[in-house]
Amino acid sequence: GNSVTQMEGPVTLSEEAFLTINCTYTATGYPSLFWYVQYPGEGLQLLLKATKADDKGSNKGFEATYRKETTSFHLEKGSVQVSDSAVYFCALIKAAGNKLTFGGGTRVLVKP
Amino acid sequence: DTAVSQTPKYLVTQMGNDKSIKCEQNLGHDTMYWYKQDSKKFLKIMFSYNNKELIINETVPNRFSPKSPDKAHLNLHINSLELGDSAVYFCASKDPNTDTQYFGPGTRLTVL
Numbered sequence: 001g002n003s004v005t006q007m008e009g010p011v012t013l014s015e016e017a018f019l020t021i022n023c024t025y026t027a028t029g030y031p032s033l034f035w036y037v038q039y040p041g042e043g044l045q046l047l048l049k050a051t052k053a054d055d056k057g058s059n060k061g062f063e064a065t066y067r068k069e070t071t072s073f074h075l076e077k078g079s080v081q082v083s084d085s086a087v088y089f090c091a092l093i094k095a096a097g098n099k100l101t102f103g104g105g106t107r108v109l110v111k112p
Numbered sequence: 113d114t115a116v117s118q119t120p121k122y123l124v125t126q127m128g129n130d131k132s133i134k135c136e137q138n139l140g141h142d143t144m145y146w147y148k149q150d151s152k153k154f155l156k157i158m159f160s161y162n163n164k165e166l167i168i169n170e171t172v173p174n175r176f177s178p179k180s181p182d183k184a185h186l187n188l189h190i191n192s193l194e195l196g197d198s199a200v201y202f203c204a205s206k207d208p209n210t211d212t213q214y215f216g217p218g219t220r221l222t223v224l
Binding site (some may be wrong): 043044045046049072079089098099100104105 | 115116143145152153154157163167168202204206211212213214215216217218
C-alpha cells in the first residue's frame with residue numbers, strides 16, 4: 001500500500017534559520033504530493049503541491065521538489081519566522097484516487 | 113465565507129453517551145471526509161463520501177456512523193463514547209480538479 005515517512009520532530013530553530021523537513025514515500029504509479037500545514041488550534045491547510053516528477057511546488061517561501069528517483073518531497077525554507085511554527089504534514093494521493101495518505105507530521109518551533 | 117465548517121468546536125461528554133458532530137462545506141465538492149487526529153497529531157482517515165455515497169470506510173468501530181443528507185453535509189454520530197475516542201475530529205472536502213483537500217477547523221472531543 002501507499003505510505004509516507006517524514007522526519008520526527010520537534011524541530012527547534014532560531015528565526016532566519018534554514019529549515020528542511022524530509023519526506024519520502026512509497027506508492028505505485030505517479031501520485032500527487034502535498035505539504036499541508038497545521039497552525040496551533042486550527043485545521044490543516046494546503047501549503048504546496050506537485051503533481052509530477054521534477055515539479056517544484058512553492059508557497060510562502062517554502063519549496064519542495066518531486067523527486068521520483070529518490071521518492072522524496074523534502075520541504076525547505078531559507079529563512080524561517082516565528083509565525084512558521086506549526087505542524088507540517090507530507091501527503092500523497094494516487095491519480096484519480098480518493099484517499100490522501102499522510103505522514104506522521106513534524107512539529108516545527110521557531111524561536112525569536 | 114467559511115469553506116468547511118464544523119460544529120461544535122469543543123465537545124466534552126461522559127463515557128457511554130451518544131454525540132454528533134456536524135460538517136458543512138460550501139465549495140460545491142462531491143467528496144467529503146472524516147479524519148481523527150490523536151494527541152500525537154497523527155491523522156487517520158475514517159470515512160469518505162462521494163455525492164452521499166460511502167466510498168471509504170476504514171477500520172473504525174461500528175459505534176461511529178457517518179451520515180450524508182446531501183453532498184454539502186457529512187455528519188458523524190458516535191454511540192457509547194469511550195475514553196479512547198477523545199481526539200480532534202476533522203472534516204474535509206476534495207476539489208476534484210486539483211485533488212486538494214480543504215479541512216474544517218476541527219472538533220475537539222473529550223470523553224470523561
